[in-house]
Structures are given as C-alpha cells and as structure tokens.
Amino acid sequence: MDIRELQGYASFFMTILLVGVLYWYIIYLYRSEKKGEKDYEKLGNIALDDEIDSTPINTSDPVSDEKKERNK
C-alpha cells in the first residue's frame, strides 16, 4: 500500500470517526439533560447574573453539588 492510498483510507475513516463523534456529542448533550444529570440552559444565566456578590450559577451536576453540600 503506497502513501497516497494510505492517506485516502486515513482521510475516509477519520471523516467517519469525526462525524460519529459529532453526533455522539449531540446525543450526549440531550441525553444528560433528559436524565437530569446536567442543565446546560441554566448556564446561559451566567452572563445575565454576573454581579460579584451574586450566587454562582454553577453546574447542575447533582454529584458535584452534593459533594459541595457535604464539604460545607
């Protein structure tokens, strides 16, 4: 197999892989929100409520929020 053929295969499978990753990411975003693991749309409020003394919007990741509660 010469270098040009190799480049061709590499390019084809790379494209398939990257398209796969992109679709996986879309599914991941929606699924994690549906399961209640994340609330991405809440993060949009970071720009609106941006006073230095306002409560951080933080992530809605229940695991990390729980940890934070415990550490208080």
Place this chain on the structure above:
Amino acid sequence: MQSNAALEYDYSVAKLFTYTTILFGFLGMLIGTLIAAQLAFPDLNYLLGEYGTFSRLRPLHTNIVIFGFTLSGVFATFYYSAQRVLKVSMAESKFIMFIGKLHFWLYFVGALIGVITLLLGYTQAKEYAQFEWPVDIAIVIVWVLWGVAMFALIGIRREKALYISMWYYIACFLGVAMLYLFNNMSVPTYFTSGGVGSIMHSVSMYSGTNDALVQWWYGHNAVAFGFTVPIVAMIYYFLPKESGQAVYSYKLSLLSFWGLMFVYLWAGSHHLLWSTVPDWMQTMGSVFSIVLILPSWGSAINMLLTMKGEWNQLTENPLIKFMVLASTFYMLSTLEGPIQAIKSVNAIAHFTDWIPGHVHDGVLGWVVFMIMAALFHMAPRMFKREIYSKKLLEAQFWLQTTAVVLYFTSMWIAGITQGMMWRAVDEYGNLMYSFIDTVTVLHPYYAIRALSGVMYLTGFLMFAYNMIKTMSSSRELTEEPQFRSPMA
C-alpha cells in the same frame, strides 16, 4: 478569607486596552482609507517619500487593525467580561493585577516598535506575519502574559462552570499561540549567508510550497482565531447582557464551538487553490470551507434567536442594532467565504478585488461593529457615566452601515469584472484584455471604495468622540445598570 462586602470588579486593565483600541482603530482605518485612495488616485503615493507608498503602508494597515485595534478590543473585553462571568475581581490578586498591567505595557511598547519597524521597511514579507523576529519574540511574551492572567483568573474563580465566552477566549489564546509560533520560524539572513546578510532580515525555515502551506494555514486561521473566535466570545456575553435575554440555546453554543474548532484549522488551503500545492489538499480546503458554514451559522442564528420576542429592542437600543447587524454580517461573510472557496468560483475570484471585498464585509461589518458595541456597553459600567449621545450613536450606525455596503458592493462588481476580463479570450484563444484595461474599467469602483473608507473613518471618529465624552463629561450614574446601557 477577606469579606466580599466591599469587593468590586477592577476595570483598570480593561480601560487601558479600551484607550488603545480607539487609538489603533483610528490609525489603522486612517491608513486603510489612504491606501484605498492611492489605488484610485496613484499620485497620492508620493506624499511622504518612501514612507507613504502603498507597499509600505499596506502591511501597516493590516497589522495595525489586526494586532493593534482588534487585539486591544479582545483584551479590553476579556479583562472586563472574564471577571464578570467568573465572578472574581482582579483586585483580589496582586499577582493578576501585576500581570495584567505588565501585559498592557509590554503590548503597547511592542506594538509601537512593530509600527516603527514596518514603517522603516523591516518585513518578513509574509502576509499578516510581516513582523521581523525581535517583534515576534515580543508578541510571544505578551501572549504568554495574557495566558497567565487568563488561567490565573480561571484558577481563583467562584463560578465553577466556564461560560461559553470563556471557551472562545481560551481557544483564541491557544489557537494563535500555536499558529504564530509555527509560521514565524525564521532565521536571520546574517547566519545563513556567512555574514553577508542582515541580523534584522530573516527568511522562513520552510521553503517553496511548504512555506506557502504553513503561511496560509496561519493566514486563514489568524482570521479564525483573531477575527472570529474572540468576537464570538464577545457577542455571547454582550448581546445577552445588553438585551437581558439568556442565550437562546446553550447546547447549540457548545456544539458550534466544537464544530468550529474541528473544522476551521483544515480550511486554510483554500487560499492556494489552482496553485502548486497537492490537489487533494486544495479539495480538502474547499470541502472544509463549505462545512464551516454550519458552526458559523450555528453561533449567528443562536444570537439572532436570543432576540426572540424582544425584537422591539432593535428599534429602541442602538447597541442591539450594532450587535444584530454584526451577527448578520458574520452570516454574510461566512457564506461568502465558502462560496469563494469552491474551485470553479475561485477560478474567477482568486487574486481579484472580490477577496478584499469579502474580508471587509467581515471585518467592518462584524469585527469592528461588535468591538465598538462591546466598548459602548462597557463604558457606563467602567466609567460610571451614561453614554454621551444616543443621536450620535444612531448617526454613526447608519453612516458606517452605508459605508460597508458601498465597500463590498463596489468590490464585488470590481472583482467579478476583473476575473471575467482576465479570462476573456477571442475566437483564436488570445487574451482580449491587458492588465491596464482592467485598471481603467475598475477606476470608478476604486473611487467608491475610497469614499466608503472616508465614511467609515468618519463613523469611527464619531465613536471615538462619543467614547471620550462618555469617559470625561457625561452624566454620572449612581448605580450600575443591570442590562440596557443608559444613554443621553
């Protein structure tokens, strides 16, 4: 830990960069207008001896608007908005304040040296990478300082989730760092010629086609990570904040971000269509340029949808007008670019005036509009005064919008005319026109472009006047506005 009661955001570095944005914006656009006039009226080349010729001034124009105006705007908005979305003040860390100020002063001195060396004719002769190696080293140091300030601020943040704007600023930092280093690898000719050459003149470490490929990998992505990514960072913060509407879809913003990051870096070879670089690489550049429409429009549509149900603000608030038009011009130029990257279209467009036409609907309509709107939004918060004049703002908007339209329409016509004339052959296959024939035909369009330059520059002066009056003599505010910026 100290109490947060009296803590305030510290805008001292953001203010300094605001001043240089205005200064370099004026200088860069003044030179741009002069060289546009030189193309229409060549006698204007002889005003200042060697220092006033088109070839000497053109790199000054591009470098001042890129590294002077735009980067100052990027740094100003970063030092303003990063504190706010991370909910941490620069005043909380002496180290960050020191780095921020050092960043500004080294940047300012470096920029002045850059301007002087270009004016004196020191150049690497690579587009947008003209600075010689000592200036390159200064730029690397300044860039690293920005990175230190950025990650130090992120390190002490209260808001754990990084807002989408921060992702874009980080991408700008990393992207430019990588591109700038690789494309500016050069050796002074003194060392390569046994002492005959000059210390101050260097040549690229790459040669021929490889040099061209690295150059346009850099050149196109300088547009990506200098003119697109940080400006998207701005609009994701300033449009929601000014309108009081959260971004329409945060998920779409994340998807567009990763899409842009994956795709943009592969599109640069479209600058080398029909040249001696490998054919597959040219095709790849075309394909990735077309795919690039998706993430670009993802962000732009997200911004327009953020205004859903609030379109009345477009008529009431000139800053919303600036930002919505910026977003629209972003859509226009990110559709136009891929069209030009199609091989058959490029056969007509390549080397013609359609290309600067495309560049300028992007930079004048998108980059400059967004930076000016961002600074207008920041001014009442930084200087605790309302914006000096709404009427002036409105007049500036319409003057500059007309100027952009005149610029790109004249260059569309000029470019396509030029492309067609260069290709035209008679029945025997001989070229029908010589180069000077095209120049004669294009003269009116060059004159229109120069006029649009004068109009845009006048608009920029109105912006500068409005900003200076806002800083110095506008009505003082007792409390910080939450969303809409107050104006007289």
